[in-house]
Amino acid sequence: xxxxxxxxxxxxxxxxxxxxxxxxxxxxxxxxxxxxxxxxxxxxxxxxxxxxxxxxxxxxxxxxxxxxxxxxxxxxxxxxxxxxxxxxxxxxxxxxxxxxxxxxxxxxxxxxxxxxxxxxxxxxxxxxxxxxxxxxxxxxxxxxxxxxxxxxxxxxxxxxxxxxxxxxxxxxxxxxxxxxxxxxxxxxxxxxxxxxxxxxxxxxxxxxxxxxxxxxxxxxxxxxxxxxxxxxxxxxxxxxxxxxxxxxxxxxxxxxxxxxxxxxxxxxxxxxxxxxxxxxxxxxxxxxxxxxxxxxxxxxxxxxxxxxxxxxxxxxxxxxxxxxxxxxxx
Amino acid sequence: xxxxxxxxxxxxxxxxxxxxxxxxxxxxxxxxxxxxxxxxxxxxxxxxxxxxxxxxxxxxxxxxxxxxxxxxxxxxxxxxxxxxxxxxxxxxxxxxxxxxxxxxxxxxxxxxxxxxxxxxxxxxxxxxxxxxxxxxxxxxxxxxxxxxxxxxxxxxxxxxxxxxxxxxxxxxxxxxxxxxxxxxxxxxxxxxxxxxxxxxxxxxxxxxxxxxxxxxxxxxxxxxxxxxxxxxxxxxxxxxxxxxxxxxxxxxxxxxxxxxxxxxxxxxxxxxxxxxxxxxxxxxxxxxxxxxxxxxxxxxxxxxxxxxxxxxxxxxxxxxxxxxxxx
Numbered sequence: 001x002x003x004x005x006x007x008x009x010x011x012x013x014x015x016x017x018x019x020x021x022x023x024x025x026x027x028x029x030x031x032x033x034x035x036x037x038x039x040x041x042x043x044x045x046x047x048x049x050x051x052x053x054x055x056x057x058x059x060x061x062x063x064x065x066x067x068x069x070x071x072x073x074x075x076x077x078x079x080x081x082x083x084x085x086x087x088x089x090x091x092x093x094x095x096x097x098x099x100x101x102x103x104x105x106x107x108x109x110x111x112x113x114x115x116x117x118x119x120x121x122x123x124x125x126x127x128x129x130x131x132x133x134x135x136x137x138x139x140x141x142x143x144x145x146x147x148x149x150x151x152x153x154x155x156x157x158x159x160x161x162x163x164x165x166x167x168x169x170x171x172x173x174x175x176x177x178x179x180x181x182x183x184x185x186x187x188x189x190x191x192x193x194x195x196x197x198x199x200x201x202x203x204x205x206x207x208x209x210x211x212x213x214x215x216x217x218x219x220x221x222x223x224x225x226x227x228x229x230x231x232x233x234x235x236x237x238x239x240x241x242x243x244x245x246x247x248x249x250x251x252x253x254x255x256x257x258x259x260x261x262x263x264x265x266x267x268x269x270x271x272x273x274x275x276x277x278x279x280x281x282x283x284x285x286x287x288x289x290x291x292x293x294x295x296x297x298x299x300x301x302x303x304x305x306x307x308x309x310x311x312x313x314x315x316x317x318x319x320x321x322x323x324x325x326x327x328x329x330x
Numbered sequence: 331x332x333x334x335x336x337x338x339x340x341x342x343x344x345x346x347x348x349x350x351x352x353x354x355x356x357x358x359x360x361x362x363x364x365x366x367x368x369x370x371x372x373x374x375x376x377x378x379x380x381x382x383x384x385x386x387x388x389x390x391x392x393x394x395x396x397x398x399x400x401x402x403x404x405x406x407x408x409x410x411x412x413x414x415x416x417x418x419x420x421x422x423x424x425x426x427x428x429x430x431x432x433x434x435x436x437x438x439x440x441x442x443x444x445x446x447x448x449x450x451x452x453x454x455x456x457x458x459x460x461x462x463x464x465x466x467x468x469x470x471x472x473x474x475x476x477x478x479x480x481x482x483x484x485x486x487x488x489x490x491x492x493x494x495x496x497x498x499x500x501x502x503x504x505x506x507x508x509x510x511x512x513x514x515x516x517x518x519x520x521x522x523x524x525x526x527x528x529x530x531x532x533x534x535x536x537x538x539x540x541x542x543x544x545x546x547x548x549x550x551x552x553x554x555x556x557x558x559x560x561x562x563x564x565x566x567x568x569x570x571x572x573x574x575x576x577x578x579x580x581x582x583x584x585x586x587x588x589x590x591x592x593x594x595x596x597x598x599x600x601x602x603x604x605x606x607x608x609x610x611x612x613x614x615x616x617x618x619x620x621x622x623x624x625x626x627x628x629x630x631x632x633x634x635x636x637x638x639x640x641x642x643x644x645x646x647x648x649x650x651x652x653x654x655x656x657x
Contacts, residue, residue, distance in 0.1 A: 066403065103434045111438045116402075120426055126395020127427065133396060134403035137355070137381065144399070156419070160392035167387065321437040322471050324495035 002059045004283050005292075007215060010059075011051040011271050013296040014075045017084075018048040018246070020300050021074070021091070025250050033251055039092055039308065042104045047075040049213070049245035052270045053177045054079040056218025057145060057238070060226040066131040066144040068124035069117035071106045076117070076147055082110045084299060088307040096310035100317060122155030124148060125174065129161045132170035132229075143171040143229040150239070151182025153196040162237065166203040169234035173225045176239040183248045184256035197239035207237040213270045216277075243268070334514045337507035339481035340370050340446075343488045344408065346518060348378055351406060354492065357384035358393060358410030358446075367412055368448055368507055394420035394445065398428050401443040401497075408492060414449035414463045414501060421466070428497040429472030444491040448504040450542060450592055451630040452641045455504075460630035460637075462593035467499050468570040468602075474498040474523050475570040479544035481512040483567055486521030493520060503542040510545060526573035528580070532562030534655050535586035538577060538603055540566040543590045543642060550647035559655045569599050574606055581607045585616035586654050592642050595623035617657035622650045 002010070021044065028038025035042060047054070054075035058067065061080070069076040077087055083098070090097030091105040098110055109116040118124050128146035135142040152158060153176050165172050176196045180187055193199070200207025206228070208221045218240055225236035243265035247254045254262070278284035334342065348354045356371055356378075362385035365372025375383035386393050390411060397407035411417045417424070428441045451460030468475045476491060476498060478484040484502070491498035529544060530551055537547045544565045551561035564580045566572060581587050587607055589600040600621040607619055622642055624630075630640050 066399075068399075099434050099436050102436070107434050109435045109439065111435070116431075116435075116439070118427065120422060123395070123422060123427055126392045126423060127399030127402065129392070130396030130399020130401070130407075131403045132399075134400040134405045137400075138404060156389075157391050157395060157423075160387070160389035161395070163387055164389065164392050164396060321433050321435075323432065323474075324437065324440055 004278055005288060007055050007059055007219070008274055008278055008284060009292045009296065010055045010079055011215065011274065012292055013299060014051045014054065014078050015048055015271055016296045017078060017300050018046045018074060020304065022046055022246060022250060024304060040105075041093055044105060044250040045072040045248065046246040046250065047072050047244075049243040049265060049269070050177060050179060051075055052213050052215035052218050053147070053175065053240045053242050056215045056240075057173070057175055057222040059219060060222050061145065062142070063113055064142045066114045066128065066142065067147065068128045068144070069115070069147045070121065070124060070149055070152065071117070071119050072149070073106065073108050073117040077108050077110070077115055080115045081113045082108065082115055083112070084303040085306040086110075088303040089310045092307040092310070093312065094307055094310035095313045095317070096306065101313040122148060122152040122157040125157045125161035128172050129165045129168070129170050132165065132172035133168055135171055136168075141171075141230050143173065143226060145173045145175060147175045147177060149182065150176050150178040150180075150187050150196060151185075151190065152176070153199070154190060162200070162203045162205070162235070165235040166205045169232065171229035171232065172235045173222070173229055174235065174237045176237070177242055178239050179242050179244040181244070181248070181256070195239055197237055200237040205235050205237060208239070210238060210240045213242045213268065215270060215274055331513040331515055333511055334481045335508050336478070336481050336484050336502070336510045337368065337370055339484040339514050340488060340502060341372065341374070342514070343485045344371065344374060345377065347489055347492045348374070348382065350518065353404065353406040354408060355382045355384065355400070355405055356408050356410065357386045359386060359388055359412045361385060361410050366410060368504060370446075371410065390416055390420040391423055395423040395427070397443050398423060398431070398441055401441045402431065402439050406442050406492060408444045408446060411445060411447040413455075413459050414447040415458045415461045417445075417447055417463055424467065424473070424497070425470050429470050432496060433472055440495045441497045442495050443497045444488070444500055445497070446500045446502065448507070449501045450503040450505055451637060452505045454632070454634070454637065455630070456632035457629040462591070462624065464499070464501055464569055465593055465598050468599060472496070473570060474568065475501070476523055476568045477501045477503070477541040478567065479506070479541055479565050480510060481514045483521055483527070485514050486519055487523065487567060489518060490520035490523050494523065498523065501541070506542045506545075521567065524568045524571040524573055526576040527565040527567055528576065529563040529565045530561065532584065533560040534584060535559070535588060535651060536562045536564060536580040536584045537588045537590055537647065537651065538564045538566065538580065539590040540569060541592070543592060543647075546642065546644045547590060547647050549644040550651055553644075553648050554651055554655070557652070559652065561651060566599075572603065572606070577603055577606055578611050581611045582614040585614055586657065587615070588620045588622060588651055588654050590622045590642060590647055592624050594626050595621060596626050598623050617654055620650060620654050622646060
């Protein structure tokens with residue numbers, strides 16, 4: 001399992017990536033905003049501020065454990081160990097991308113680390129339960145984690161999946177990322193109870209709400225949930241309070257959000273807080289921190305440079321991989 | 331060779347394939363202890379255990395969604411949707427996840443999944459137990475859709491679907507389950523998906539159809555033969571992909587085409603078949619293409635006279651074909 005300094009490094013890598021992606025995304029998109037202009041020709045949902053959710057949970061996972069993620073997937077993908085170069089090339093829509101430019105940033109996948117995501121809110125819950133079911137049937141101790149936002153917890157698939165996972169004692173962990181807003185609608189205006197984690201009771205499984213966007217608290221809750229799943233004791237529902245530093249998408253004017261609220265979020269940035277904690281406990285030195293900042297910047301710049309030089313796909317590439325290559329006359 | 335019903339052929343194929351491949355699992359509503367409401371899976375839980383033949387909750391999105399996750403991770407799920415009419419809660423999982431995963435992963439993830447569902451009317455099922463839903467799915471690239479018309483085809487197409495690396499929807503006409511019987515070989519075999527079957531050669535006109543309507547068309551052809559009208563019948567067997575070659579061959583050979591399906595007329599497979607013929611064989615035709623299909627009403631009505639009015643029958647096919655022959 002990663003050390004605290006490794007967790008900090010991962011959070012910094014995600015943050016640097018998201019901040020740089022915000023800059024790269026803006027290239028060519030001003031003065032007139034056009035979604036197709038610049039090197040990233042599509043939508044962009046950034047996860048800066050939400051690093052504790054990804055890092056706190058995924059540090060307990062192995063390479064063979066499955067993660068399904070939603071439309072805001074970068075932090076999960078990076079924490080799961082996805083190839084950063086190919087991920088970036090995919091976001092740029094280039095041939096070196098994970099799906100050769102067919103997917104874009106909301107549809108990242110990497111079979112090597114068992115990571116996938118979907119652009120449909122709530123769609124990832126049932127496949128995660130299915131993966132967990134397959135592991136049990138194959139007598140493997142792998143687990144599956146379905147990440148989704150608090151808005152997704154109002155989808156029918158969420159409830160159907162919790163019921164089925166509880167019934168089957170499937171090795172799956174449901175992680176709800178509560179960043180307070182489903183695009184513009186605050187949680188209290190969409191959800192009948194304060195904490196989605198309480199909904200676990202309805203399915204007879206543990207439900208834990210983790211406050212404060214605190215990576216160590218997340219890690220503690222996830223540690224228990226993953227151990228429980230791996231031991232064959234069934235699913236857990238975690239809901240993790242977090243904050244979204246950027247808008248729902250890049251270009252979101254965030255008219256629904258007061259400047260004060262946003263400023264409060266920025267003031268409680270989980271990364272400096274964790275750094276101060278590590279420094280105070282002598283788990284990190286200022287020199288370590290400087291080295292980490294240099295290293296993550298190099299990794300991200302390398303990935304961006306790699307993406308920029310990758311060629312664009314050919315039109316004919318749009319027609320490939322609809323079905324498996326014909327095998328034995330099937 | 332054993333004579334089996336359409337339903338028995340499906341059950342025995344499930345049994346044979348499950349014996350052959352431990353990765354195959356079946357689940358769905360009432361498929362275990364009861365063996366399905368139509369008893370297609372009867373006895374399978376007893377033979378293969380509760381781990382492989384599983385009674386699921388009434389939650390179609392979860393049934394199909396979990397099957398997708400299991401398929402991507404090494405199993406070969408064959409979930410049953412109890413009635414095709416109940417498939418719509420799972421529409422998102424089928425159309426946006428199952429159909430798309432290979433494409434968006436460059437072929438690195440596949441979804442070897444077979445969704446079985448009884449469909450069709452004429453059995454007094456009324457609004458929500460009678461629908462034909464195949465056209466919704468045939469529209470979607472990334473899905474294969476097969477509809478057998480005989481016990482022999484039911485076996486070969488189901489085995490092909492189970493062995494396929496991609497998602498296949500396998501629709502079974504519930505009126506065919508016990509009414510259609512035929513010889514089925516003991517050994518394993520497949521019928522390649524995408525291959526139509528020339529059921530009956532003829533000279534004057536071609537009926538292109540699938541599923542239960544094949545037997546209705548055969549009956550119509552026998553009647554017409556006595557009137558001196560020679561009818562060719564092409565059973566599509568797969569409606570996605572279509573066997574374009576055989577469709578064009580029969581159209582060119584007889585020059586007159588009647589397309590028959592129970593599904594609603596507008597947006598049904600008949601439109602696609604018709605377009606293919608118009609694009610590639612227009613000048614070989616001796617008459618406008620004719621379609622006979624379920625009427626454009628939102629569902630199959632309940633009362634017998636109303637249901638009969640909806641259903642395509644042998645008599646309706648005979649009448650339409652007679653008219654076309656005279657053109």
